[in-house]
Amino acid sequence: MPTTTDLSFSELRYRRLFEAAHDGILIVDPETRKIIDVNPFLEKFLGYTYEEFIGKELFEIGLLADEAANQAAFQELRKDGYIRYEDLPLRTKDGRSVDVEFVSNIYQEGDQQVIQCNIRDISARKKIENELHETKEKLAGHAAELESVVVFRTAELRLSNMQLETFVYSIAHDLRAPLRTMQGFAQLLAQEHATSLNQQGREYANFINAAAQTMDHLLADLLAFSHISQQKIELVPVAVADVIEDALSACQIDIQRSQARIKNILPWPTVMAHATTLRQVLVNLLGNALKFVATEAPQIRLWSEERPGGTVRIWVEDNGIGIPAEFQEKIFQVFQRLHTTSYAGTGIGLAIVQKGMERMSGLVGVVSAPGEGSKFWIELVKAPAPLIEPPSKGVKTS
Amino acid sequence: MIIEDPIVLLVDDSKNDAMLMRIVFERTGSAEPLRFAVDGDDAIAYLKGDGRYRDRKQFPIPTVILMDLNMPKKNGFEVLEWIRQQPTLRRMHVYILSASNRSEDVEHAYDLGANSYLLKPGNLDGLVQMTECLVAWLKLNHFASVNGVDESHELASAGLARMEHADNRSMR
Numbered sequence A: 001m002p003t004t005t006d007l008s009f010s011e012l013r014y015r016r017l018f019e020a021a022h023d024g025i026l027i028v029d030p031e032t033r034k035i036i037d038v039n040p041f042l043e044k045f046l047g048y049t050y051e052e053f054i055g056k057e058l059f060e061i062g063l064l065a066d067e068a069a070n071q072a073a074f075q076e077l078r079k080d081g082y083i084r085y086e087d088l089p090l091r092t093k094d095g096r097s098v099d100v101e102f103v104s105n106i107y108q109e110g111d112q113q114v115i116q117c118n119i120r121d122i123s124a125r126k127k128i129e130n131e132l133h134e135t136k137e138k139l140a141g142h143a144a145e146l147e148s149v150v151v152f153r154t155a156e157l158r159l160s161n162m163q164l165e166t167f168v169y170s171i172a173h174d175l176r177a178p179l180r181t182m183q184g185f186a187q188l189l190a191q192e193h194a195t196s197l198n199q200q201g202r203e204y205a206n207f208i209n210a211a212a213q214t215m216d217h218l219l220a221d222l223l224a225f226s227h228i229s230q231q232k233i234e235l236v237p238v239a240v241a242d243v244i245e246d247a248l249s250a251c252q253i254d255i256q257r258s259q260a261r262i263k264n265i266l267p268w269p270t271v272m273a274h275a276t277t278l279r280q281v282l283v284n285l286l287g288n289a290l291k292f293v294a295t296e297a298p299q300i301r302l303w304s305e306e307r308p309g310g311t312v313r314i315w316v317e318d319n320g321i322g323i324p325a326e327f328q329e330k331i332f333q334v335f336q337r338l339h340t341t342s343y344a345g346t347g348i349g350l351a352i353v354q355k356g357m358e359r360m361s362g363l364v365g366v367v368s369a370p371g372e373g374s375k376f377w378i379e380l381v382k383a384p385a386p387l388i389e390p391p392s393k394g395v396k397t398s
Numbered sequence B: 001m002i003i004e005d006p007i008v009l010l011v012d013d014s015k016n017d018a019m020l021m022r023i024v025f026e027r028t029g030s031a032e033p034l035r036f037a038v039d040g041d042d043a044i045a046y047l048k049g050d051g052r053y054r055d056r057k058q059f060p061i062p063t064v065i066l067m068d069l070n071m072p073k074k075n076g077f078e079v080l081e082w083i084r085q086q087p088t089l090r091r092m093h094v095y096i097l098s099a100s101n102r103s104e105d106v107e108h109a110y111d112l113g114a115n116s117y118l119l120k121p122g123n124l125d126g127l128v129q130m131t132e133c134l135v136a137w138l139k140l141n142h143f144a145s146v147n148g149v150d151e152s153h154e155l156a157s158a159g160l161a162r163m164e165h166a167d168n169r170s171m172r
Helices: A006-021 A040-046 A066-078 A123-192 A199-230 A241-252 A252-258 A275-293 A349-359 B017-025 B038-049 B076-085 B105-113 B124-140 B153-171
Strands: A024-028 A037-038 A080-091 A095-107 A112-120 A237-241 A260-265 A270-274 A301-308 A311-317 A363-368 A373-379 B008-011 B034-037 B064-068 B093-098 B117-118
Touching: A037 A237, A040 A112, A066 A080, A066 A095, A066 B038, A080 A252, A095 A123, A095 B105, A123 A199, A123 B017, A199 A275, A199 A349, A199 B017, A199 B034, A237 A241, A237 A275, A241 A252, A241 A275, A252 A275, A270 A275, A270 A373, A275 A301, A275 A311, A275 A349, A275 A373, B008 B017, B008 B038, B017 B034, B034 B038, B038 B076, B064 B076, B076 B093, B076 B105, B076 B153, B093 B105, B105 B117
Parallel strands: A260 A301, B008 B034, B008 B064, B064 B093, B093 B117
Antiparallel strands: A024 A037, A024 A112, A080 A095, A095 A112, A237 A270, A301 A311, A311 A373, A363 A373
């Protein structure tokens, strides 16, 4: 049994807590439902004086919506011993709206009951929560917006890609028609009317003829580049030996004309590639090796090298003029030519090589120095063991 | 049957290409077998024997048609389709001569019943080479009468006249 002194100490401790708490505390009489005590924090928080609190019911200071809610709350309190509202909007005496967490307990004090209500200001937390929620929604909105923009742009890009393909094609196609006429008649002029022209006249006709042929090659290469960039490519096991043979026979005229010696070093692997594209890549590499020679006949060596990571390099080595280090990247770009006069060409060949390898998820590179020839390599993934079918030979698609 | 003097009908809207072709035919021996239509409608008129084409001595049913694809009015595909619908022309040799190497064009032409697809050569030498080959090739070939019934060009054109008559009737 606590002594009177004990009780008064306990009373004092309780009182200190009650006075100093940073939560609002109300004591309510369960019988009358009227407030019988209030702590200073709540007075300050809601802006009512002590006198204004005392004797009021909870709904009168806006703690519960109305009389009915008030009664329901008290019923619940009696039944369960406590009620709790996690998030209750309140209005202060001067009209500010605040958010509170409201917990109410019913206690036995001797032979009578008392209700203690704790009211915690959660406005700051709510504000942060609301901001967080808004930010999240904004973010989701932005993400959705971004996604729709990406979808739209992708569709646009696809369309403009298709338009570009058609455009390049019709340019190359329609430009070649008048070119045929220019070339044909210039040649006829030089050949069939040679006698009625003087030396200069024949030369001029030949200039027109040559220029028209150059432009025709240019357009043909542009078409090939556009085609290799756009065509559907499916990678299947391809026997490199067959493609090399095919590419060599495509270059046969140039090989004979330049009296080139070709060393085709076996064995050749099977790689994952698109046969037509690989053939086009090799034809362009061979063409390059045959073209850029110094004085002696071209000597070209072809061989393969297995690389770590399941890939294979196909090497095309020549004894040509070589490429200075600073130009070794540039040569793979469209229309980049290092030599303006001494070597014929449109400057698209190596761009086709680069684009073709890119389309086949492969790599391309060069090891070279001026006067020491060039070693071009392309790298593709080695095909899994059994070869399904060799590429069809003899069918030459441009 | 082997045809000694195959008649070639060139259907091309490009006057320059047609003129070059005539010159090249002259160079390879004779431009005599060459006939011209300037677009798809003109080609159909020729084959039907409409208007001035009624004179089959001057405008005989050709042994082979060399046809461009990209032409105003009716394009090469449409003419080809029309030809294959005519019972009297069902065996007509139609060679496409186009600057297009697009695989969809090549495939479409064969699907419509083209007998050959030639790419227009980019220069005169190529054109000469192609024409020499073509003339030699035509002389090597055995041809059946175009409609499968008649034996001669004259009879074939008579068949066409009948067909034309039927067309007119159905239009009324």
